[in-house]
Amino acid sequence: MIAFIDDHRGVYGVEPLCKVLPIAPSTYHAHAARRLDPSKLPARAKHDAALMPQIRRVFEENFRVYGVRKIWRQLLREGHGVARCTVARLMPNMGLQGVIRGKPVRTTTSDKAAPKHVEITSMRIARQRRLHLQGQAVHAPTHVRVTGGKPDPHAGRNWDHRRNADNTRRSAAASTS
Numbered sequence: 001m002i003a004f005i006d007d008h009r010g011v012y013g014v015e016p017l018c019k020v021l022p023i024a025p026s027t028y029h030a031h032a033a034r035r036l037d038p039s040k041l042p043a044r045a046k047h048d049a050a051l052m053p054q055i056r057r058v059f060e061e062n063f064r065v066y067g068v069r070k071i072w073r074q075l076l077r078e079g080h081g082v083a084r085c086t087v088a089r090l091m092p093n094m095g096l097q098g099v100i101r102g103k104p105v106r107t108t109t110s111d112k113a114a115p116k117h118v119e120i121t122s123m124r125i126a127r128q129r130r131l132h133l134q135g136q137a138v139h140a141p142t143h144v145r146v147t148g149g150k151p152d153p154h155a156g157r158n159w160d161h162r163r164n165a166d167n168t169r170r171s172a173a174a175s176t177s
Contacts, residue, residue, distance in 0.1 A: 001023055005017050005018070005023075048090060055075070055094065058071050065099040068098065071091070072088075
């Protein structure tokens with residue numbers, strides 16, 4: 001958005017563009033001032049700018065194989081007080097990634113010729129029509145109990161086996177006497 005305003009500010013001006021775009025003029029001016037004067041950057045951005053060369057140096061010195069954890073540990077050994085999550089945040093931004101051991105696991109291979117989206121509803125309707133033409137009964141659920149936002153497969157069933165066993169014994173005893 002800042003780049004768009006920079007490109008068109010000569011024609012339209014900053015304030016009219018900011019009225020159309022979801023950005024306040026003061027935000028645009030603050031970003032422009034930070035670009036011109038690096039001393040106005042936030043403390044986090046200043047710390048990141050100072051830390052990035054150190055991360056790159058450790059990465060390059062170790063044959064470009066170190067990941068987040070090892071770079072973080074090496075920086076701590078060298079006396080740089082940095083959090084592991086900071087190294088994890090900066091490395092992808094810098095285009096750095098450690099070597100992954102072994103081959104990545106490939107669980108699924110997709111069929112390129114298959115259609116991407118299959119409409120399940122039309123498949124169900126086609127199945128019901130086919131079964132109806134074959135003379136088989138077509139059952140459609142009319143009511144499914146939902147508990148906690150998910151269908152309950154055990155709805156209406158009593159899973160207390162001891163109680164069921166007691167009721168069975170009582171009914172058997174009542175019928176014999």
